[in-house]
Structure formats: structure tokens, C-alpha cells
Amino acid sequence: NAGVMQNPRHLVRRRGQEARLRCSPMKGHSHVYWYRQLPEEGLKFMVYLQKENIIDESGMPKERFSAEFPKEGPSILRIQQVVRGDSAAYFCASRTGESYEQYFGPGTRLTVT
Amino acid sequence: AQSVTQLDSQVPVFEEAPVELRCNYSSSVSVYLFWYVQYPNQGLQLLLKYLSGSTLVKGINGFEAEFNKSQTSFHLRKPSVHISDTAEYFCAVSPSRSNDYKLSFGAGTTVTVRA
Numbered sequence: 001n002a003g004v005m006q007n008p009r010h011l012v013r014r015r016g017q018e019a020r021l022r023c024s025p026m027k028g029h030s031h032v033y034w035y036r037q038l039p040e041e042g043l044k045f046m047v048y049l050q051k052e053n054i055i056d057e058s059g060m061p062k063e064r065f066s067a068e069f070p071k072e073g074p075s076i077l078r079i080q081q082v083v084r085g086d087s088a089a090y091f092c093a094s095r096t097g098e099s100y101e102q103y104f105g106p107g108t109r110l111t112v113t
Numbered sequence: 114a115q116s117v118t119q120l121d122s123q124v125p126v127f128e129e130a131p132v133e134l135r136c137n138y139s140s141s142v143s144v145y146l147f148w149y150v151q152y153p154n155q156g157l158q159l160l161l162k163y164l165s166g167s168t169l170v171k172g173i174n175g176f177e178a179e180f181n182k183s184q185t186s187f188h189l190r191k192p193s194v195h196i197s198d199t200a201e202y203f204c205a206v207s208p209s210r211s212n213d214y215k216l217s218f219g220a221g222t223t224v225t226v227r228a
Contacts, residue, residue, distance in 0.1 A: 004156070033215060042117075042203055042218035043157075056213050091156060093216075100145060100164075100207065100214045104156040 002026070004094050004105035005074075012111045013082045021077040021108045025094030032075045033102060034067060037089040049075060050097075082112045115140040115206045119219035126194055127227055134189040134222045136204035144206040146187040147216070148178055151201045160202075163187060164209070174198070199226045 005024040013019050025032050030051050035043040045059040049069035060067065064082075069075040079086055089109045093102035120135040138144065145164050149157040161172025168180040178189045187204060204219040 035216070035218075040220075042119075042220040043205075043216070045215045045217065048213050048215055056215060059215075093157075095214070101159065101162070102214070102216065104149075104158070106154075106156040109154075 004029075004092055004103050006090075006092050006105035006108050008108060009106060010109050010111070012113060014113055015083055016081050019079040019082050019086070019110055021079075021090050021092075021110070023075040023077070023092030023094075023105060025075070025092070026103055029094035029096050029103070031095045031097060032069050033093045033095075034075075034077050035091045035093065037091060037107070039088070043091060046077075079110075082110075084112050086110060087112045115142075115144060115208065115217040117204050117206055117217055117219035119202075119204055119222050121222050122220065123223050123225070125225045125227065128196055129193045131190065131192050132194050132198075132224060134202050134204075134224070136187045136189065136219060138185050138187065138204070138206050140185075140206060140208070142211075143209045145209050145214075146178075146180060147205040147207075148172065148176070148187070148189050149203045149205060149218075150174075151203065151221075153200075157203065160189070194224070194226050196226050196228065198224060200224060 034046040047067045048056040064080045089107045091107045092105045148160040163180045205216040
């Protein structure tokens with residue numbers, strides 16, 4: 001059973017461009033979380049999704065950020081018109097509906113130039 | 114809401130010496146407690162967890178942690194570290210009676226093991 005997959009692992013974008021981060025949860029996992037790790041900080045919760053539904057987006061910036069987890073395919077975190085302050089590591093985690101335990105992917109490191 | 118404070122940002126330690134990483138939390142509801150390890154440029158790996166029951170929990174790689182409800186602490190210990198334990202360690206909590214289990218993390222403690 002492959003672990004949580006994230007791609008790309010590294011992403012470089014110029015200011016104003018769009019960034020799309022993908023997360024494929026572990027097989028059988030229907031719950032996905034996105035966390036952001038800013039330099040020298042711990043991880044901060046962004047959004048929690050189940051298939052086709054956003055359950056909790058209380059940690060998402062109100063503008064430019066969106067997330068989805070379609071019925072088929074990976075979860076996508078989308079950042080429009082990126083700014084330097086968006087530079088961070090973005091981690092995805094997944095779990096089954098019956099368990100509390102989250103399994104983390106290797107992260108996508110976004111650099112905005 | 115929950116918050117987590119890791120009291121030490123950097124902990125240098127010699128190989129084969131013991132190490133303790135301190136974690137305090139604040140929450141108005143009961144919580145589950147976790148310690149994760151992050152090796153350079155990798156994702157987080159669960160070291161151990163406290164859900165209920167015995168306050169001393171054992172995890173992988175020889176780590177253990179003790180839950181102290183009165184002091185709202187969950188300190189991580191290892192009696193003898195190896196060079197390979199050099200990593201960043203995160204303490205985290207999630208509400209135990211909720212349907213989302215989102216994690217709140219501390220800022221992390223960087224452990225550097227020297228020969």
C-alpha cells in the first residue's frame with residue numbers, strides 16, 4: 001500500500017502565477033487534510049476535506065486559496081496570484097473514516113520568486 | 114481551540130546521552146496527543162500517541178512520552194540517542210470528541226545529536 005503521494009515535490013512560481021499542489025491519499029482513505037509549514041514554524045491546519053466536500057476550511061486564507069477533493073482523482077490545493085509570503089512547505093495528510101490517525105505525505109515545497 | 118507550546122526550539126545532545134523534549138498544551142476539551150518526527154526534506158512520521166489509559170506511552174525508535182493531565186504536559190524522552198535521531202520533533206493535539214481530528218502543532222524542537 002503506497003503512502004500519501006504529493007506532487008510536485010518542489011514548485012517554483014513567479015509572483016502573480018498560479019500554483020497547483022496535488023495530493024493522492026492512501027488507498028482506502030477518504031479524508032484529506034492540508035497543512036502549511038512556514039519557515040521556522042510548526043505546521044498550521046488549512047483545510048479538511050472528504051470526497052467532494054469541504055468539511056472545515058477555517059485555516060484557509062480568505063482570498064486566493066481554494067481546495068477540492070473530487071470523487072475521482074487527487075485532492076488539489078490551488079493558490080492563485082502567488083505572493084512571496086506563500087513560500088512554504090505544504091503537507092497533505094489522509095486517514096480512513098474509522099480512524100483518527102493521519103498519515104502525512106512528503107510535502108510540496110513552494111518557492112515564490 | 115487548542116494550542117501547543119514546545120518549550121525548547123533547539124536541543125543539542127551527545128550520542129548515547131538521554132534527551133527530553135518538553136511539550137505543554139492548552140485546551141478546553143479533552144484531546145488526543147501526538148509526537149511526530151520530521152527528517153530533513155521529508156514528511157512527518159508518527160512517533161507515538163496518547164489516547165487514553167496508561168499515561169506512559171511507548172513509541173517507535175525507543176521513544177516514550179508521559180501524559181500529565183494536571184500539568185497539561187506531554188514530554189518526550191529517549192534514554193540514549195543515536196546520530197540518526199537528528200531531526201525536528203513536533204508535538205500535536207487534536208480534539209478527542211470531534212469528527213474532524215484536525216491537528217494543532219507546536220513550533221517544533223530541533224534535535225542535533227553529536228558524536
